Amino acid sequence: MKGVSLLCSCVIAPALAQIFDTLQVVRDLPDAVAVNAGNYVSCANAAWPPSDVGFELIPQAPDDDLKAALAEIDTSRIEAIISKLVSFGTRHTLSTQNSTTHGIGAARDWIAAEMRKYAEASEGQMTVTVPSYIQSVANRISFPVKISNIVATLKGSTDPDRVYIVSGHYDSRVTDIMDYTSDAPGANDDASGVAVSLELARIMATRRPKASIAFVAVAGEEQGLYGAANLAQRYRNASVNIEGMITNDIIGSSRGEHNISDPYTIRLFAQGPPLTESTALAASRLSIGGENDSPARQLARFMAEVASNNATGMNIAVIYRLDRFLRGGDHSAFLQQGYAGIRYSEPNENFDHQHQDVRVENGIQYGDLAEFVDYEYVTRVAKVNLVGLWSIANAPGKVKNLTVTTTTLGNDSELKWLASDSEDLEGYELVWRATTAPMWSHSVLIGNVSSVTVPLSKDNVILGIRSVGKNGYKSPAVYPGPSPFPE
Ligand SMILES: [Zn+2]
Numbered sequence: 305m306k307g308v309s310l311l312c313s314c315v316i317a318p319a320l321a322q323i324f325d326t327l328q329v330v331r332d333l334p335d336a337v338a339v340n341a342g343n344y345v346s347c348a349n350a351a352w353p354p355s356d357v358g359f360e361l362i363p364q365a366p367d368d369d370l371k372a373a374l375a376e377i378d379t380s381r382i383e384a385i386i387s388k389l390v391s392f393g394t395r396h397t398l399s400t401q402n403s404t405t406h407g408i409g410a411a412r413d414w415i416a417a418e419m420r421k422y423a424e425a426s427e428g429q430m431t432v433t434v435p436s437y438i439q440s441v442a443n444r445i446s447f448p449v450k451i452s453n454i455v456a457t458l459k460g461s462t463d464p465d466r467v468y469i470v471s472g473h474y475d476s477r478v479t480d481i482m483d484y485t486s487d488a489p490g491a492n493d494d495a496s497g498v499a500v501s502l503e504l505a506r507i508m509a510t511r512r513p514k515a516s517i518a519f520v521a522v523a524g525e526e527q528g529l530y531g532a533a534n535l536a537q538r539y540r541n542a543s544v545n546i547e548g549m550i551t552n553d554i555i556g557s558s559r560g561e562h563n564i565s566d567p568y569t570i571r572l573f574a575q576g577p578p579l580t581e582s583t584a585l586a587a588s589r590l591s592i593g594g595e596n597d598s599p600a601r602q603l604a605r606f607m608a609e610v611a612s613n614n615a616t617g618m619n620i621a622v623i624y625r626l627d628r629f630l631r632g633g634d635h636s637a638f639l640q641q642g643y644a645g646i647r648y649s650e651p652n653e654n655f656d657h658q659h660q661d662v663r664v665e666n667g668i669q670y671g672d673l674a675e676f677v678d679y680e681y682v683t684r685v686a687k688v689n690l691v692g693l694w695s696i697a698n699a700p701g702k703v704k705n706l707t708v709t710t711t712t713l714g715n716d717s718e719l720k721w722l723a724s725d726s727e728d729l730e731g732y733e734l735v736w737r738a739t740t741a742p743m744w745s746h747s748v749l750i751g752n753v754s755s756v757t758v759p760l761s762k763d764n765v766i767l768g769i770r771s772v773g774k775n776g777y778k779s780p781a782v783y784p785g786p787s788p789f790p791e
Pocket residue numbers: 473493494525553554
């Protein structure tokens with residue numbers, strides 16, 4: 305801990321603003337820059353401004369209920385799901401829908417039947433739908449084709465209108481994107497992601513998170529995100545409040561090109577400024593340096609905080625970009641509709657095993673085969689997803705209408721928001737970090753209030769507010785603008 309602490313971290317301080325006003329602030333200054341000349345990233349810039357506001361942020365820890373759920377994730381089931389999906393030969397979006405054993409129609413029906421089996425254990429709380437539409441001829445679509453998504457929605461117990469989505473795509477491809485007859489096993493891309501949706505649906509069906517969670521498998525990803533785009537549009541048309549969407553795409557192997565292995569890391573891609581912000585809000589965001597504090601990035605920070613721990617055995621490498629170069633994923637379709645979408649992907653890819661005809665050439669096996677999947681790794685990625693979804697769905701919703709007061713010049717910062725009347729709410733927490741820091745570094749509980757003034761200049765740090773539940777779970781932070789940014 306740096307500096308002098310004002311309050312014990314367990315104390316809720318409803319009148320914190322007044323406390324800050326009356327306390328004399330004593331500050332430890334960092335070493336002179338010259339002392340740290342060999343390492344400028346860990347010197348003054350990282351330690352400045354010296355501040356006594358809050359404590360070094362301690363990540364939220366999994367509770368016993370969550371640990372019990374984690375223990376139910378079954379590696380052999382994940383392996384069986386991936387093997388079954390591979391057994392359909394090809395799951396190309398244009399492949400046959402008239403067979404019960406081959407092609408994307410058979411895969412769709414099998415996934416839906418599995419989800420319905422899990423839903424039977426939910427006492428009516430999980431419902432399975434297969435929203436479909438006919439996609440007419442378009443880019444990478446050579447004839448009209450029915451595109452179907454499978455959606456198993458678990459209704460939240462106290463806040464059912466707040467929804468989170470976990471998704472993978474069940475379609476697959478080979479070298480020629482229009483080849484819909486050759487075997488396209490798609491074990492890693494993306495039977496692995498579908499396996500996470502299925503296994504989490506099974507485990508969560510008997511549980512009662514406060515907010516709703518949709519466990520999803522979409523089609524048409526390889527042809528151009530058709531399934532996800534249709535689904536995101538449906539949610540937007542119905543004004544569904546989706547506070548987070550996760551796609552798991554290519555999460556099946558820790559071993560990449562050059563045989564590099566990194567079995568305890570998963571990448572998490574998160575885009576910067578939202579695509580759907582108005583011109584005025586985008587200009588406001590730029591003027592106050594909010595480019596790194598989009599809802600998608602707050603969601604990624606949240607996931608890294610709750611799921612990089614011994615409960616998952618994984619580190620989350622947050623990547624501040626939409627996706628890999630030249631590549632895309634289903635989270636993009638949700639971002640296009642103004643929802644916070646993020647993407648998990650393995651740390652080092654092997655492109656001999658993606659989008660390739662299954663063949664041996666010069667002694668090298670090409671193709672997305674099940675033999676290249678590391679099922680223990682997929683199991684750990686499933687744990688990362690479960691911890692994230694459980695923690696976010698049991699926390700209160702995000703703070704609404706958060707603003708930072710900019711009407712007068714001053715060195716204190718005043719934040720205001722709309723008080724929630726949720727019975728699950730304990731209060732709020734202020735978080736902050738240096739403008740160059742990637743993650744929130746400090747936090748302080750501020751009680752059940754709707755404004756706070758802190759002796760910390762908004763010009764020098766990034767401030768945020770998050771909701772705290774009576775159960776201890778905390779929401780992702782929200783970043784304040786002079787006017788509220790859409791969340
Ligand atoms: Zn994919």
